[in-house]
Amino acid sequence: MNPETILMMKETASMFAFLAVELTLLFLVISYLVGILQEFITPQKIQAMLSSRNGRGYVIAALLGSITPFCSCSTIPFLKGLLRARAGFGPMMVFLFASPLLNPIIIGLFVVTFGLKVALFYFVVAMGVSVIAGYMLEKLGFERYVRKEAYTLEDTVTSCCDTKPSSFASTCCETKSTAVANSCCDTKP
Incomplete structure (x- = not known):
């Protein structure tokens, strides 16, 4: 070169x-x-x-x-x-x-x-x-x-069962979706 x-x-x-x-x-x-x-x-x-x-x-x-x-x-x-x-x-x-x-x-x-x-x-x-x-x-x-x-402010989720409402539809604690039987947010054993 x-x-x-x-x-x-x-x-x-x-x-x-x-x-x-x-x-x-x-x-x-x-x-x-x-x-x-x-x-x-x-x-x-x-x-x-x-x-x-x-x-x-x-x-x-x-x-x-x-x-x-x-x-x-x-x-x-x-x-x-x-x-x-x-x-x-x-x-x-x-x-x-x-x-x-x-x-x-x-x-x-x-x-x-x-x-x-x-x-x-x-x-x-x-x-x-x-x-x-x-x-x-x-x-x-x-x-x-x-x-x-x-x-909106970006909220950082500290755990999958965070009590703050989430603005993203893909989180495991989404309130609008039904909980899967053994999900991390299920309160039943």
């Missing part, structure tokens, strides 16, 4: 390893921070702030997306937290679109590369498109495509 090709392959593998570690750590840290925030900010506060009943929730979601220095990989855990808190669907979509588009690093690069006018134009257009897209998706009823499991 050509020495230049080998060098490019080494650089590619090195960049892949670096990005894999960086994005994995970023995903885990953001997931942890979202969990901490959920302990201090009640779902009722999130629902009130990001309600889709008035236009304020859409604007707050767009501004929240614009100040979060996240790429799409770390936006997903944040969005999962909004889903669990039952924020409005439209504002959640606005956040999902605005977060990577209005990333402060991208806006900074626009200012340095193209100047303040172009950066402001990009910011206004990206924010407007995000708000319109979120509003349209909500009005067209796209919330029905969100899986019901996305709104």
Whole structure:
């Protein structure tokens, strides 16, 4: 093989390893921070702030997306937290679109590369498109495509006879199915 090709392959593998570690750590840290925030900010506060009943929730979601220095990989855990808190669907979509588009690093690069006018134009257009897209998706009823499991916390089952209700149909303690004679959940000997 050509020495230049080998060098490019080494650089590619090195960049892949670096990005894999960086994005994995970023995903885990953001997931942890979202969990901490959920302990201090009640779902009722999130629902009130990001309600889709008035236009304020859409604007707050767009501004929240614009100040979060996240790429799409770390936006997903944040969005999962909004889903669990039952924020409005439209504002959640606005956040999902605005977060990577209005990333402060991208806006900074626009200012340095193209100047303040172009950066402001990009910011206004990206924010407007995000708000319109979120509003349209909500009005067209796209919330029905969100899986019901996305709104719930994942419960870990410590035993097959756990007393907590399970949201999954394949567990051995499912209350809707009939118990098999010698199952782990059968109370009779």
